[in-house]
Amino acid sequence: MNIHSITLRLIEAPLKQPFVTALNTVMKRESIIIEVRDINGLSGWGEVVAFSSPWYTEETITTCMYVLKEHLIPLIGKQIITNPDQLQSIYGIVRGHHMAKSGLECAFWDLYAKQQNVPLYRLFGGTRNEIEAGVVIASNDIGAAFEQIEEYMEAGYKRYKIKINPKTAINHVEKLRLTYPELPLMVDANSSFTLADLDILIQLDEFQLMMIEQPLDHDDLLQHRLLQSMLKTPICLDESITSVQMAYNACELGSGQVICVKMGRVGGWKAAINIHDYCIKKNMNLWCGGMIEFGISKAHNAALASLEGFQIPGDISSSSRFWNEDIIYPEIDVQKGKIILSEKPGIGYGINFSVLERLSKMKEIFK
């Protein structure tokens, strides 16, 4: 691929409003932006979606920086890469660290698609040029949640997700259902329930929810299987799906009926496609998750969501859902509940360098 250099940038931006989950409240977002440049001056872009602290996965910005600098980038430097397909085996001797691997792999795929002059979504066989968008309402204040839903309904979002915990769940869902009996609504518990809360989960089962996302522990496939056998509402696994293997395990065990695929969490494009293909065979429902991302990662997700197995609208919202200004142009813009995919090569978006430089706290170039 004639690689010239790899640049890591650490950026930080405040969220427009705090993002409240059962595990943590996110007020600002750090991210590692990876640029892989070839000798002709073409650049591919990837984004590391780990958070600053290990509340959602073990990986953090700091562990990703370390693994990128000390392991992944040096490994790549020793090889001649003709196709990003090679990366998975080059990375093979590094266990885990999926978010670091994914960010780098994404940058390589974007560059590769640009070198081939094709949009990334077409390179991977995407079957549609527009995708349906869902949005997350993450506030403990139910009044604020109503206001946000009204705003997002104007943009026509196709699927609405609220964050719950055992204390708020029934109260919030009941209120929302009274006002919006038909809203395509789902809930995300971020593993805040245990089977001791079974009575609450059984009450939740009566609200025609599209699904209940990750009610139980992140590494507990067996209890999710038991819970699914007791509920009509599909269980969706998010935190539990840490790899291709865990997706297979969850499918075979029947730990849920839906999988939320996050490219970063499972290890990148190839891992996500592997899960996608397997889930089609197993009749497992899929949607593409979000990580409070900047536009580079949103663009990769939008391309992934164009694959045929993604039949449920994902957490892929407008840039303006989180940011005053995004690092790409044009920004991601949900209209009538849809995102139209760009036909430009690669991720199909330009980089807004003035915003990127302004948000950068650190920049390091590897040649």
Ligand code: OSB
């Ligand atoms: O549990 O799906 C989650 C954001 C950060 C960490 C975990 C989760 C989320 C979201 C999606 O809910 C947010 C988004 O739309 O990007």
Ligand code: MG
């Ligand atoms: Mg989730």
